[in-house]
Amino acid sequence: MRRLNVAIIGGGTVGCGVYQALRRNSGLLVARTGTHLQINHVVVRNRRKQRPVRFSERLVSTDWKAAIRDPKTDIVGELIGGTTTAKTIVETALKLGKPVVTANKALLSEHGESLFALAAENGAGLYYEASVAGGIPIIKVLREGLVGNRLNYIYGILNGTCNYILTRMEAEGGDFADVLADAQKKGYAEAKASLDVDGLDAMHKTGLLASLAHGFWVSPDQIHVDGIRQISQMDIEFAGKLGYKIKLLASICRLSTTGSRHSAKEHQIQVSVCPTLIPQSHILASVSGVFNAIYINGDVVGETLYYGHGAGHGATASAVLSDIADAALDHINHQTVRVRPFTRHTSEGQVIPWEDIISEYYMRLTVADKPGTMAKITKVLAESGIGISSIVQPEGHKGASVPLILMIHDAATSAMQKALNQISRLNVVKSPSKMIRVEHFH
Numbered sequence: 001m002r003r004l005n006v007a008i009i010g011g012g013t014v015g016c017g018v019y020q021a022l023r024r025n026s027g028l029l030v031a032r033t034g035t036h037l038q039i040n041h042v043v044v045r046n047r048r049k050q051r052p053v054r055f056s057e058r059l060v061s062t063d064w065k066a067a068i069r070d071p072k073t074d075i076v077g078e079l080i081g082g083t084t085t086a087k088t089i090v091e092t093a094l095k096l097g098k099p100v101v102t103a104n105k106a107l108l109s110e111h112g113e114s115l116f117a118l119a120a121e122n123g124a125g126l127y128y129e130a131s132v133a134g135g136i137p138i139i140k141v142l143r144e145g146l147v148g149n150r151l152n153y154i155y156g157i158l159n160g161t162c163n164y165i166l167t168r169m170e171a172e173g174g175d176f177a178d179v180l181a182d183a184q185k186k187g188y189a190e191a192k193a194s195l196d197v198d199g200l201d202a203m204h205k206t207g208l209l210a211s212l213a214h215g216f217w218v219s220p221d222q223i224h225v226d227g228i229r230q231i232s233q234m235d236i237e238f239a240g241k242l243g244y245k246i247k248l249l250a251s252i253c254r255l256s257t258t259g260s261r262h263s264a265k266e267h268q269i270q271v272s273v274c275p276t277l278i279p280q281s282h283i284l285a286s287v288s289g290v291f292n293a294i295y296i297n298g299d300v301v302g303e304t305l306y307y308g309h310g311a312g313h314g315a316t317a318s319a320v321l322s323d324i325a326d327a328a329l330d331h332i333n334h335q336t337v338r339v340r341p342f343t344r345h346t347s348e349g350q351v352i353p354w355e356d357i358i359s360e361y362y363m364r365l366t367v368a369d370k371p372g373t374m375a376k377i378t379k380v381l382a383e384s385g386i387g388i389s390s391i392v393q394p395e396g397h398k399g400a401s402v403p404l405i406l407m408i409h410d411a412a413t414s415a416m417q418k419a420l421n422q423i424s425r426l427n428v429v430k431s432p433s434k435m436i437r438v439e440h441f442h
């Protein structure tokens with residue numbers, strides 16, 4: 001029986017989940033991998049902290065360098081998060097030729113290309129299934145399952161915390177701060193919750209998926225991102241009345257060379273993460289709570305859907321175990337990394353600027369309830385070449401100013417932003433106006 005030792009650096013939500021799961025299913029993993037995988041180190045910052053799992057005392061330390069350098073350590077799990085110490089940990093292990101398993105999407109999104117190169121130079125694997133969509137094996141899907149497909153579009157709900165917040169705000173009118181605190185208590189949120197609610201965590205994941213799908217590196221600064229802080233109860237209600245749900249939606253779309261909405265060269269893609277109105281009848285609208293889902297269209301397979309827990313100790317541990325098993329199998333296979341972490345397959349890839357995107361929009365204004373208001377607003381839109389598909393003044397709002405919702409036909413984002421600024425300056429418009437993208441998935 002082969003034995004491999006795994007050093008876990010980080011004993012928080014994910015580290016505890018991995019420790020528990022590896023102990024619970026070690027027999028199963030022996031049967032499936034032919035290897036006995038055991039933990040030889042758990043490294044934390046504070047040894048005295050109360051944790052949901054009681055680590056065996058002899059395993060725990062605060063010295064990650066010693067844990068990595070220990071000649072008995074075969075595989076390193078980087079589970080601390082962040083992009084500074086975590087980067088040094090991954091680099092140190094790779095330079096020693098030790099395979100690394102990480103759940104750290106922020107690190108990979110910012111430094112993935114150089115870390116993958118370092119892994120290749122040192123003949124070590126870098127595994128990151130847990131970095132995107134929790135327990136859904138979406139990295140394997142893109143690198144292996146759909147390898148024979150040109151990927152036309154990928155739409156995803158990729159942040160469990162945001163989906164949990166939006167779902168509870170919709171279902172019970174929950175207060176944003178209270179629901180966020182609950183998501184933190186459940187272990188869904190990042191150490192800095194702004195990474196979740198400002199859309200950055202989803203942006204990191206989206207960049208990784210876009211890079212894998214399109215074969216060139218998509219860095220965070222190429223991705224348009226907007227979080228959910230500005231989504232109000234009122235928007236959720238109005239969207240509902242119009243037949244939509246609001247989701248923090250990641251979009252990675254290959255622009256069609258023949259399609260009617262966009263014209264593009266072969267490798268142009270649009271990549272964004274933003275709150276989006278999606279029809280209640282669409283399958284992604286039913287993805288609630290901490291669940292994630294990814295809806296992919298490949299030119300051979302057609303449409304496919306992947307669904308599961310997107311955050312939390314169990315979902316993430318499941319993905320980390322899958323990587324540990326892969327690392328073990330590669331190790332047995334004479335240190336050959338069977339599937340490369342990232343394969344560049346085009347040098348012509350381009351992400352088109354957000355301003356050039358053509359989309360439908362929802363626009364919410366707070367306006368003076370008096371004759372002539374509508375005419376002033378529609379005049380700006382007409383002069384900007386923007387078509388309106390419907391106008392709704394929701395009932396039950398009385399007073400000097402009332403909400404007004406406009407649903408906008410396909411328009412260039414730059415034109416929409418310009419028109420919204422002009423409209424916001426009209427004297428009949430009373431408070432900051434808002435526009436949210438609308439996606440019909442066709």
Ligand code: NAP
Pocket residue numbers: 009010011012013014015043044045046047049062064079080081082085103104105106130131134187188189190191310311312313316
């Ligand atoms: P966490 O609960 O905050 O745990 C972080 C752990 O790292 C803690 O045990 C902490 O020690 C330890 N740590 C931090 N800095 C350290 C250092 N310099 N030396 C040694 N130990 C250090 O975070 P988490 O939720 O487990 O997330 C870990 C990683 O997984 C992040 O990259 C995150 O993005 C990713 N991830 C999380 C989830 C999720 O659902 N939570 C899902 C997918 C991916 P102390 O406990 O002593 O403070």
Ligand code: HSE
Pocket residue numbers: 131132133134158159160161162188189190196201310311312
């Ligand atoms: N904070 C992340 C989320 C953890 O809520 O989706 C999973 O990556």
